[in-house]
Structures are given as structure tokens and as C-alpha cells.
Amino acid sequence: MSSQASTTDIIILMKSIQLYLYEIGCVILIFLGTLGCIINLIVFTQKNLRKNPCSIYFIAYNIANFIYIYSSLISLTLSIGYKIDASIYNLILCRLRLYIIALSNCLSSYYLILASIDRIWITSHNAIVRRRSNRRFACIFIIIGTIFWTLFHIHALIFSTISQIAPNTFLCYYQSGGHLIFMGYYSIVKETTALLLLIICGLWSIKNIRKTRRVRIAPVLSVSGTTVGNNILSSSKDRQLILMLFMDITIYILFSFSFAIFLMYQQITQNQLKTSDRIQIETIIRNICLFSSGIPFCLGCYTNLFISKTFRSEIKKIFLSRQFFCCNSV
16 A cells, blocks of 8 residues: 555656656757857858858758757647646648658758767878868768658658557657557667767767877868868867867767667567556656757857857857947947
């Protein structure tokens, strides 16, 4: 009896945490994420930065983040925090929502991986490899990858459905059976692969930086217009972009790791007979992990401000130029 009472108390506490996270925390995240993505896009599209291939990847990355915020975080906030879910009343809206969430989530990590590979190239001691870091390759990889993942996720537009899971309770989710199993394994593979690739790319870049500090390299003019010499990158912008990328990777790994673990646990225990209390606890943990995995989409701008002098300088220039323009127009 006391065990049942303690389980009930735990569920009530977890539900309260979940409610506050989505009623208050997620609203704050959406505001910070919206502002951050807009600032990032303004900065990285400035003339002196947009010529750098890494900036092109950051532009694509922030566009994907912005779409994810307004497809996933807002729908989660409304459905979990405020019990409003329009997608359970319209099948087209349901399928479109799941498709955009899956696509934007995948593209965001894809663009971050591309940026990581670009930094491996630019930090390489091999001049031929360094020349691969250019705008032409960046645009080709972004276009081809975007088309591929857009077509790959079309299944969400076909097999997603609205199911009744309890009296007067409906859920917009993937169709039970083969499609649901496929999405379960796909989510695990996607999350774990993205995490592993980002870790490998980050460590590889660090290895390149340490290696080239010990080996003298003749100065080479890269395709992006930066001179690569003894200290890998004589361009301050390239060094700052590497720092910003490392921070984005670190945040992505820290806050997405829990959701990847939960997906693996869910797949391992899917055939187990579970009590209603256990199902409730697992659902709450899933929602908390989803909240955690949404954090990396919203914090990029603020970590950039903290670690990058170049980023701060660009924002200052933009602010002063806008202020100057406004004063003159008055």
C-alpha cells in the first residue's frame, strides 16, 4: 500500500515538473531560440562572413533550427503545457506536422555534421585537403543533402495517422505496425549516428590542430581566401568559427544524449508487459527528454556571444549601423 502511494506521489511530482517545463520553460526556449536564430542569420549573412563555407553551413543550420522550433517546440508546448493540439482533429495537419518535425530535426544535425567535416578539412596539414573547404562544396552538399532528406521523410506524409488511445483521447503519431517499428529504429540510428559523427569530427579537428602546431606548413591560400600557415589558420574568423562549432557540438551532445538513451530503452522494452504507472512514468520521461533535446536548437546565438569576439564585433557593427541609419532617417 505504501509502495503504491509513493509511486503515485512520484508520478504527481513528475507531472508537475513536466507541466512547468512546457508551460514556462518551453515558452522561454521558443523566445530565446527565435531571437537567437534571427541574430545568427543576420550575422552569418554579413558580407565578410558569408564567403566562408562554415558560415554557409551555419546559415542552413539556423534555418533548420528555426523551422524545428516552430514545428516541434510550439506544438509540444501547446499539447503538453496547455492541452491544445489541433493536429488530432485534422489528418493533413497531423501528417504535415510530423513530416516537418522529422525533416527539420534531421537537417539540423546533418548541417552541423557538414560544418564539422569542413573544419576537419580546413585544419588539415594537407594543402589538397584544405582546398576542399570552399563555398562550392558547401552549396553542393547542402542542396544534395536537403533534397535527399526531404524525399526520404515523405513516408511521414503517407503513413502517419490519428489514433484513439483512450476514451476521448486521440494521438497524432506514426501508424502502428511496420511504420512505427521503422521509425523507432530510424530514430535510434539517427540520434546515435549523429552523436558519434559529431564526437569523431570534433576530436579529429582537435587532433589536426595539435598536429599542425608541431609540423611547419608552408603558407597556402585556401579557396575561401584565408592563408593557412604554421598555426593552421591565420584567419581570425576561421579560428572563431571553429570555437563556435565546437560549442554547438558540445551542447548538442550534452542535451541530445538523454533522448538517444531513452529511445534505445524504449525499443528494448517494447515487448514487455507494463503497468499503467510505468507507462505514465515513461511518457513523462520521454517528454522531459524531448524538452532537453530541444535546447540545442535555441542556445547557439548565446554561446557564440560568450566565446567569439568576432561574433560580438559583428553584432556591435550591425547594431551601430542600424542605430546610425535610424538617427539619420529621423
